[in-house]
Structures are given as structure tokens and as C-alpha cells.
Amino acid sequence: MNTYAKLLIRLQPSGRQLLQQQQQHEQIASSLPTVFSSVRKASSGTTLEYDTPKAYKLHMLEKGPSTHVSCNREEGLEYYKKMQVIRRMEASANNMYKSKLIRGFCHLYSGQEAVCVGMKAAMDKNDSLITAYRAHGWTYMMGVSVTGILAELTGKKTGCAEGRGGSMHMYAPNFYGGNGIVGAQVPLGAGVAFAHKYRGESNVCIALYGDGAANQGQVFEAYNMAKLWSLPCIFVCENNGYGMGTSTARASANPNFYTRCEYIPGIWVDGMDVLAVREATRFARDWCTSGKGPMIMEMATYRYFGHSMSDPGTSYRTREEVQDVRKSRDPITSFREKVIEANLATDEEFKNIDNEVKKIIEDAENHAQNDPELHVDELYSHVYSMRPENFKIRGCDNFTFKEISK
């Protein structure tokens, strides 16, 4: 049965609509580059399948992840929706920051969505994860709602850390944050991986860091420990090309971050292709959980915004470069095109998803702007665990003591 017949069955449109759709389809088909012809040929109408021969580079590995990737309609729409939520959520954070509703630091993930969505799709629900400060996308993927994230940014009680943490300190079960100091989270990740192994769990810990952090000494200390003790740890370098304002070429003697360790195998992955990311993560996860020790992955991705809200992002790269990536490599639009091309969904359905996403974000923004803040007595809470008898926190001078309740 050909694809047009399938379309007929699925959509039951009127004759004129069908004609329009046919014409539209031909127009898309003629304007797409030839890589998409491989999408059409392989896809059977219920799945999106294609080959990604250039999506991986291997270090110390004979065989890598499969270069033939696929997903079904449900997965396709789910990944699109999740990526779109993150994109819109970051845009909302950007706007709120500019209107001074969010203060402090804010590092946006826009452009890198395929990494977190793709990786999470391959993760088991009990896998752990730890990352640095560009954490909003990951926080969402690890189970925190958009409200939890945006309210945390505006410092409200409904935020995931009740407003105490802010942008860089968001947490969730199995998600260890959200860390401000560059590179400090990587040895922690090795430790969490050790806990999984010790408890006999078939889970991994994914420790993410950036291209700037890849030059921190403690990262190499973590590599050594992970290999020595064969820990189920996947070290992932989210290489977006710039460590704040410094390009990888100017910061790293060896900018091939997946080869940085001569005793741990590595995979470079095209981080803008969500299915390639998923496939590579599956491979890495299988490697680690089968007792072969740690693995390093480098996700080649890109961030559209600057390093943080105080960085316009154009003093160390041209606007043309950013626009170029948006046009040719954007993870969301390129995935959407592939899904449409494979006839898994239509433009109309995507528009509906976009509207749903818009509503989710609006509702979250509402909460983020109007929910109450944390009570000032929380200033003293959670410094220590289980307070000893009569323990008081000393205040600003010798006579002020605060009895704390937690």
C-alpha cells in the first residue's frame, strides 16, 4: 500500500483537501535535499526510519551505535513535544529575566534540546543524572514540571527547591542537580555510579559537563577512578562550541573531547539529531551495564543564547553563525520535517502540539509570577540535618539566636 493510500485511511479528508495535501507533499518533496529521500524510502508509514552514517565517531571502539535509527509516531510526537516545551520554557525564562522577574543567573538551554530528550529516551527510570548549571532542560526531562522550574527561577514556594536554589540548583529524584562550580559535578557523578554498582543495580549514572569544564583536573580524576573501579558511569561532554566566550579551539589543546581519555572508549555524537542521540545513549548504557566500565560521549550541539543572560552571545561569534545553525541544524525543526516527511504526522497536528505547549508554558508563567514566596524563617533551615537538642543558629550578632525547626 503506498503512502498516499495510508494518508487517506488515516485522515478521511474531503476530496479537495486530499488534493491540496498531495500538492503540498510534492512541494515539500521537491524542495528537500536528498538526505530526506532516504527518510521516505525507509519509512513504512508507521515509523520514521533513516540512516545516519555521519552521526558518530568512535574512539577505542570497534563497533559503535547503529547508524540506522527509527521511531514510531507516538515517540516522534512525544520527542517533538518535549523539545518544544523546553524551547518555549527557555524563551519564557528569557523574557521574564529581561522584565526582571527572574534575577541572579540564568543559563539557557535553547538549541541543545535534542541532547536531553534523546538521552532520556534511552535512560531507564532509575538511572541517575548530574549536570552543571545549564540545567533547565534536564530538570524538565528528569520529571520536574514547567511550573516547578519557572517558579524556582522566580523564587517562589512552588519551585522545585521552594525558591531557595534558583536557576543553578534544581533537583529531583535521581537528578543530582544543578551545580554552580564548573567541573565539580563530574567526580560526584562517578560516586553516584559507584553507589549503583555497590547496590547491585543495573543502572548508570550520567555525568554531564561542558567543553569548558573538560579542562578541569577533577574530570580526569573522575575518569581514573571510574575506569579503575569499572563504574557504570557515562561521562557526557555537551560541547556547544564555547566555554562562556572562549571557543574550544582557544581553550583546549585537544578539542576532541571524546578522545580525551586514552583508557576509556568514547563516542562523538551529532547532538542535534534526537534519534542519533538516543541510539548512542542506548549503546553506551548497554556498555556500562554489562560491566565493561565507563564510557565517554561528546554531544556536538549548539546554544543559541549567550552563556548566560548577561552575555549577548555575539561578541565571540557572528550572528550569521547562530542563524545558520538555526536554519540548517535546529534539532526541533529538522526532526519535525523528518516526521512530516515520513507521514507520521501533519503540520496541523504539530500546530496543535505547539498550542498545547503554549498553554502549558502560560500556565506555568502564571504560577511563577503569582505564587507566594518562601517564608523568611526558611533562611535558617536545612543547614544541618536533624538538629541536636537546643541547637540554634547564631544570627548577625552575639545576642541573636534562631531556633530552627528543620
Add this chain to the structure above:
Amino acid sequence: MNLPFRHLFRTVPKCSSFFSRRHVAHFTFFKDQPDPSHGPTKEMNLCQTIQNALDITLGNDHTAIVFGEDVAFGGVFRCTTELRSKYGADRVFNTPLCEQGIIGFGIGVAVAGATAVAEIQFADYIFPAYDQIVNEAAKYRYRSQNLFNCGKLTIRAPWGAVGHGALYHSQSPEAQFMHTPGLKVVIPRSAIEAKGLLISCIKDDNPCIFFEPKILYRSAKEDVPIKEYTIPLSKAQVIQEGSDVTLLSWGTQVHVLREVAQMAAKENISCELIDLRTILPWDVDTICQSVSKTGRLLISHEAPITGGVGAEIAATVARECFLNLEAPIERVCGYDIHPIPHVFEPFYFPSKWRCLEAIKRMMNF
């Protein structure tokens, strides 16, 4: 930062209206007057003054180098602008993101004879380098019986609360380094002070850590002498003389205490205000002389109270001036929580109100 607007709102912040809350600065900057013997001046703010001091250093000392994260384009606070174009890429250069490596490298280069000015991007990030500073830099001369030393090393780092820095861009770690003999720790309160103190640190034959109050980078505008001048280290400055109570602090908090002194004067309390300037080795004599005269001492700092610099000063002064004290020594400092939680920042500060209350307690003791 909208600091000029903040001066218009002198009210105590209320936690319910978050619009006005964020526009109130916790201090007012008081300008110093330049020493007329230092010659012609130019209006500069703190970051321009630091740049000027480094410019003079690189110009006079051909072995001087400036390095750190992002210093080449001017640094995240623009303290090193134009130095690279003026002195070349082999003298002003970026390092990768590795604090331990930066300071370790700095120590090596200083031991070998170059004047090294290392920048740590925020004082909060100095901790990966803590081992290098405490175990290598501070002990070099001692353990080699003066055969080697890294006195030519100066470490600069932006320091202290900034209004929105939260936990990792607001710390004041001077107490962590005060506990390490062999180092010198210096904190200026203004642009004029900063230039003299920084040049002194660079010329000093011991490894120095120079903390720059980041909230003052733009707001501390003064007429700074253009030529090179130094301010002696380990010498506190009596900014204002008084007879009833000695107020002691450093950095941004000095400006808070200046305002406190004004408020206290309205209640007929005469305050003597001292800027400590050098945290280690600190000027015991000036402080003790002052406390012997007034009989009361208030120490104030942003860092948490337990184990802060105020603790060491209070213990020493209590011993030296015991019989002269009219009231127990007061320390008005940050709470014993982590400096500074973003959403609670206005509540954390040792504000002028708390300081005034402490003064009144001492007067009524």
C-alpha cells in the same frame, strides 16, 4: 546594575513588594578625597582603576604578566581591557577553565622570577586552587629556608555580595585565607585605596590575595591620582575619629558603617571608624589603640559570623584591651548559613540597622 536609582530609595525593604525590594542597595558609597601630593587625578571607577594599576605594573616591570579566565578581551568585569593590545599576547593571556592549574602555574612562574598577576574570575571559584595557595604558595619560603619563594605572585578575585549573586557569586572567603600564615590578604574599600593597595601587593615580596568588592566596580567613582602610588600593607586607616565606640570593617561594609556612624551621631554617639584594609597580617596596634581610647568595639563583615575574621580580631582585642573595655565586643556579621541565598539576600546582610542596634547595646551595657 541600576545603582544610581537605588540611592533614591532609602527605605528598609519589605518582603511583600518584590519590585521595590530589589532596587534598594544595602549601602551608599562614600567618596574619598585623593592625596594632593599624588598629583593630577582622573575620575575613574573601581574597574578602571584596577586596569590602570595593572597598566602601570605592566609598563614598569618587564617581567609582569597578567593571566586568568577571559582576561584577554578585558575580563568579565572589564578590569583588563586594552592591556593585551598594549602589551602583547605573551604578557596578557587567557588560561583554560582550571583554577587549580591557574594558581599552580602562577606559583611556578613567580618562583622563576616573573611578576605574576593571576585572576580568579570570582572569589567563589578560588577553592579548587585552595591547596595550591595554602600548601604551595604560602609555604614556599618557609620550607625552602628562604632559598625559593613565590612572593611575586598576586591573586586578584572579585569578592562579596552584589545583590543577585546567590550562593556562588557572592562569597567573601577572606577568613579561609587569614588562617594561613605566609599569605597576605588585602581588601580595598574604594578606587583610590584599590590602586595603592594593589600596586603594593604586586610589589610586595610575599604571595598576596587581593579581593575586589564587585559591587563597587561601577559605583565606586572617585578622582584617582594618575601616577603610581602605594598604600602600605598591614596598616589600618582611621577614617573618622571618635570617642565612644570603634567601628571596624573592610571592603563594602566600610560604607555601611560610615552611614551607621552618621546615624549614631544623631543620637550623640561619637564613632571612630577604621578600615582594616589588610586582613592578614592585620594591624593589631591601630585597632587596640583605638579600642583603648573608646572602650567599645563593633566588628562587621558580610561573611558568616562563626570563625569569621571578626572572631580573631575580637579575641586579640579582648586580651590586649581587657581592662579598657566598657562593653563586650560586638560582631555584626552574616548569619551562619551559606552566603548568600538569592531569595533571602536582603535579610542576610549585616545591615546598618543591625549595626546601630549593636552600638546602642554596647552604649547601654
